[in-house]
Amino acid sequence: MLTKGEDNHMGKVAIYPGSFDPLTYGHIDIVERALEIFDKVILAIANNSEKSSLFTIEERLEMAKTIFQDTPNVIVDCFKGLLVDYVAKTNAKVILRGLRATSDFEYEFHMASMNRSLNPQLDTLFMMTSKDYFFVSSRTIKEVAGLGGSVDGLVPDLVVRRLKEKFKLPVTKKKQIGWDD
Protein backbone atom coordinates (compact mmCIF):
# COMPACT_ATOMS: atom_id res chain seq x y z
CA MET A 1 0.00 0.00 0.00
CA LEU A 2 1.34 3.42 -0.95
CA THR A 3 1.33 6.10 1.71
CA LYS A 4 1.33 9.88 1.30
CA GLY A 5 4.95 10.17 2.47
CA GLU A 6 6.23 7.70 -0.12
CA ASP A 7 4.99 9.55 -3.17
CA ASN A 8 5.62 13.15 -2.04
CA HIS A 9 8.16 13.63 -4.81
CA MET A 10 6.01 12.07 -7.51
CA GLY A 11 4.64 15.20 -9.23
CA LYS A 12 1.32 14.78 -10.98
CA VAL A 13 -0.14 11.44 -10.04
CA ALA A 14 -3.24 9.74 -11.42
CA ILE A 15 -4.88 6.67 -9.97
CA TYR A 16 -6.16 4.26 -12.57
CA PRO A 17 -8.48 1.90 -10.68
CA GLY A 18 -10.18 -1.19 -12.01
CA SER A 19 -10.72 -4.89 -11.70
CA PHE A 20 -8.22 -5.63 -14.50
CA ASP A 21 -9.56 -9.18 -14.67
CA PRO A 22 -7.57 -9.45 -16.85
CA LEU A 23 -5.54 -6.49 -18.08
CA THR A 24 -6.11 -5.79 -21.79
CA TYR A 25 -4.33 -3.70 -24.41
CA GLY A 26 -7.22 -1.24 -23.97
CA HIS A 27 -6.07 -0.66 -20.38
CA ILE A 28 -2.42 -0.46 -21.41
CA ASP A 29 -3.27 2.09 -24.08
CA ILE A 30 -4.95 4.29 -21.45
CA VAL A 31 -1.91 4.01 -19.14
CA GLU A 32 0.53 4.88 -21.94
CA ARG A 33 -1.48 7.93 -22.99
CA ALA A 34 -1.94 9.03 -19.39
CA LEU A 35 1.84 9.03 -18.94
CA GLU A 36 1.94 11.88 -21.50
CA ILE A 37 -0.09 13.95 -19.03
CA PHE A 38 0.88 12.61 -15.60
CA ASP A 39 4.29 11.95 -14.04
CA LYS A 40 3.09 8.73 -12.43
CA VAL A 41 0.16 6.43 -12.90
CA ILE A 42 -0.85 4.14 -10.09
CA LEU A 43 -2.66 1.14 -11.51
CA ALA A 44 -4.84 0.22 -8.55
CA ILE A 45 -6.37 -3.25 -8.73
CA ALA A 46 -9.57 -3.60 -6.73
CA ASN A 47 -9.56 -6.52 -4.34
CA ASN A 48 -13.30 -6.66 -4.10
CA SER A 49 -14.68 -9.84 -2.61
CA GLU A 50 -18.24 -9.02 -3.74
CA LYS A 51 -17.26 -9.20 -7.39
CA SER A 52 -16.35 -12.68 -8.51
CA SER A 53 -13.20 -12.58 -10.58
CA LEU A 54 -11.56 -15.13 -12.83
CA PHE A 55 -8.06 -14.28 -11.62
CA THR A 56 -7.19 -13.93 -7.94
CA ILE A 57 -5.84 -10.61 -6.73
CA GLU A 58 -2.37 -12.20 -6.53
CA GLU A 59 -2.60 -13.36 -10.16
CA ARG A 60 -3.80 -9.97 -11.37
CA LEU A 61 -1.02 -8.21 -9.44
CA GLU A 62 1.63 -10.57 -10.81
CA MET A 63 0.48 -10.10 -14.41
CA ALA A 64 0.27 -6.31 -14.15
CA LYS A 65 3.64 -6.04 -12.35
CA THR A 66 5.31 -8.17 -15.02
CA ILE A 67 3.70 -6.23 -17.87
CA PHE A 68 4.78 -2.87 -16.45
CA GLN A 69 8.14 -3.98 -15.06
CA ASP A 70 10.03 -1.82 -17.57
CA THR A 71 7.78 1.22 -17.09
CA PRO A 72 9.09 2.89 -13.93
CA ASN A 73 6.40 5.59 -13.93
CA VAL A 74 3.70 3.00 -13.46
CA ILE A 75 3.14 1.68 -9.97
CA VAL A 76 1.02 -1.43 -9.65
CA ASP A 77 -0.84 -1.72 -6.38
CA CYS A 78 -4.07 -3.14 -5.01
CA PHE A 79 -6.72 -1.81 -2.68
CA LYS A 80 -9.62 -3.07 -0.61
CA GLY A 81 -12.67 -1.06 0.35
CA LEU A 82 -13.58 2.38 -0.93
CA LEU A 83 -11.54 3.83 -3.75
CA VAL A 84 -11.70 7.33 -2.22
CA ASP A 85 -10.12 6.01 0.99
CA TYR A 86 -7.29 4.46 -1.01
CA VAL A 87 -6.78 7.63 -3.06
CA ALA A 88 -6.62 9.68 0.17
CA LYS A 89 -3.57 7.69 1.22
CA THR A 90 -1.70 8.81 -1.88
CA ASN A 91 -0.96 12.24 -3.36
CA ALA A 92 -3.16 11.63 -6.37
CA LYS A 93 -5.91 14.14 -7.08
CA VAL A 94 -7.26 12.48 -10.17
CA ILE A 95 -9.00 9.19 -10.82
CA LEU A 96 -8.47 8.05 -14.37
CA ARG A 97 -10.96 5.90 -16.28
CA GLY A 98 -11.21 4.76 -19.87
CA LEU A 99 -14.47 5.37 -21.70
CA ARG A 100 -15.38 3.12 -24.60
CA ALA A 101 -18.85 3.93 -25.77
CA THR A 102 -22.07 5.51 -24.66
CA SER A 103 -22.93 2.26 -22.88
CA ASP A 104 -20.05 2.88 -20.44
CA PHE A 105 -21.24 6.37 -19.70
CA GLU A 106 -24.04 5.74 -17.22
CA TYR A 107 -21.99 3.40 -15.01
CA GLU A 108 -19.00 5.72 -15.13
CA PHE A 109 -21.13 8.81 -14.47
CA HIS A 110 -22.65 7.18 -11.36
CA MET A 111 -19.26 6.07 -10.09
CA ALA A 112 -17.58 9.44 -10.68
CA SER A 113 -20.50 11.28 -9.08
CA MET A 114 -20.48 9.00 -6.04
CA ASN A 115 -16.74 9.35 -5.62
CA ARG A 116 -17.00 13.13 -5.90
CA SER A 117 -19.79 13.17 -3.36
CA LEU A 118 -17.61 11.10 -0.99
CA ASN A 119 -14.63 13.39 -1.60
CA PRO A 120 -15.31 16.71 -3.40
CA GLN A 121 -11.56 17.26 -3.81
CA LEU A 122 -11.36 14.34 -6.20
CA ASP A 123 -11.97 14.52 -9.91
CA THR A 124 -12.40 11.71 -12.40
CA LEU A 125 -10.75 12.16 -15.76
CA PHE A 126 -12.01 10.11 -18.69
CA MET A 127 -9.91 9.15 -21.66
CA MET A 128 -11.57 7.82 -24.79
CA THR A 129 -10.36 4.35 -25.63
CA SER A 130 -8.40 4.17 -28.89
CA LYS A 131 -10.50 2.96 -31.82
CA ASP A 132 -8.49 -0.28 -32.03
CA TYR A 133 -9.71 -1.31 -28.56
CA PHE A 134 -13.23 0.07 -28.60
CA PHE A 135 -14.71 -3.44 -28.55
CA VAL A 136 -12.28 -4.88 -26.02
CA SER A 137 -13.44 -5.50 -22.46
CA SER A 138 -12.16 -7.88 -19.80
CA ARG A 139 -15.60 -9.49 -19.77
CA THR A 140 -15.64 -10.33 -23.50
CA ILE A 141 -11.97 -11.37 -23.39
CA LYS A 142 -12.84 -13.94 -20.69
CA GLU A 143 -15.88 -15.14 -22.61
CA VAL A 144 -14.04 -15.55 -25.92
CA ALA A 145 -10.96 -17.13 -24.31
CA GLY A 146 -13.13 -19.47 -22.23
CA LEU A 147 -14.81 -20.71 -25.39
CA GLY A 148 -11.47 -21.35 -27.07
CA GLY A 149 -11.44 -18.23 -29.29
CA SER A 150 -8.30 -16.26 -29.99
CA VAL A 151 -7.66 -13.08 -28.02
CA ASP A 152 -4.18 -12.62 -29.50
CA GLY A 153 -3.41 -8.96 -30.12
CA LEU A 154 -6.09 -7.83 -27.68
CA VAL A 155 -4.24 -8.75 -24.48
CA PRO A 156 -0.50 -9.16 -23.82
CA ASP A 157 1.02 -12.59 -24.55
CA LEU A 158 1.40 -13.22 -20.82
CA VAL A 159 -2.35 -12.76 -20.36
CA VAL A 160 -3.06 -15.05 -23.35
CA ARG A 161 -0.96 -17.74 -21.64
CA ARG A 162 -2.58 -17.23 -18.25
CA LEU A 163 -6.07 -17.41 -19.80
CA LYS A 164 -5.18 -20.70 -21.50
CA GLU A 165 -3.84 -22.07 -18.21
CA LYS A 166 -6.97 -20.92 -16.39
CA PHE A 167 -9.32 -22.48 -18.92
CA LYS A 168 -7.05 -25.51 -19.32
CA LEU A 169 -6.86 -24.98 -23.07
CA PRO A 170 -4.05 -26.25 -25.28
CA VAL A 171 -1.61 -23.64 -26.58
CA THR A 172 -3.03 -23.93 -30.10
CA LYS A 173 -6.51 -25.22 -30.67
CA LYS A 174 -7.42 -26.30 -34.19
CA LYS A 175 -10.35 -28.52 -34.90
CA GLN A 176 -11.73 -29.94 -38.11
CA ILE A 177 -15.43 -29.32 -38.35
CA GLY A 178 -17.20 -32.29 -39.93
CA TRP A 179 -20.53 -34.04 -40.09
CA ASP A 180 -19.69 -36.08 -36.97
CA ASP A 181 -19.49 -32.98 -34.70
Ligand code: PNS
Ligand atom coordinates in the same frame (compact mmCIF):
# COMPACT_ATOMS: atom_id res chain seq x y z
O1 PNS B 1 -12.83 -2.41 -13.91
P1 PNS B 1 -14.09 -2.12 -13.15
O2 PNS B 1 -14.67 -3.40 -12.57
O3 PNS B 1 -15.09 -1.36 -13.96
O4 PNS B 1 -13.65 -1.18 -11.93
C1 PNS B 1 -14.58 -0.74 -10.99
C2 PNS B 1 -13.90 -0.20 -9.73
C3 PNS B 1 -12.99 -1.24 -9.13
C4 PNS B 1 -13.09 1.02 -10.12
C5 PNS B 1 -15.01 0.22 -8.74
O5 PNS B 1 -15.88 -0.87 -8.55
C6 PNS B 1 -14.45 0.67 -7.40
O6 PNS B 1 -13.94 1.75 -7.29
N1 PNS B 1 -14.57 -0.21 -6.38
C7 PNS B 1 -14.10 0.08 -5.06
C8 PNS B 1 -15.28 0.28 -4.11
C9 PNS B 1 -15.79 1.71 -4.21
O7 PNS B 1 -15.11 2.66 -3.94
N2 PNS B 1 -17.07 1.84 -4.62
C10 PNS B 1 -17.71 3.13 -4.74
C11 PNS B 1 -17.58 3.69 -6.14
S1 PNS B 1 -19.19 3.89 -6.78
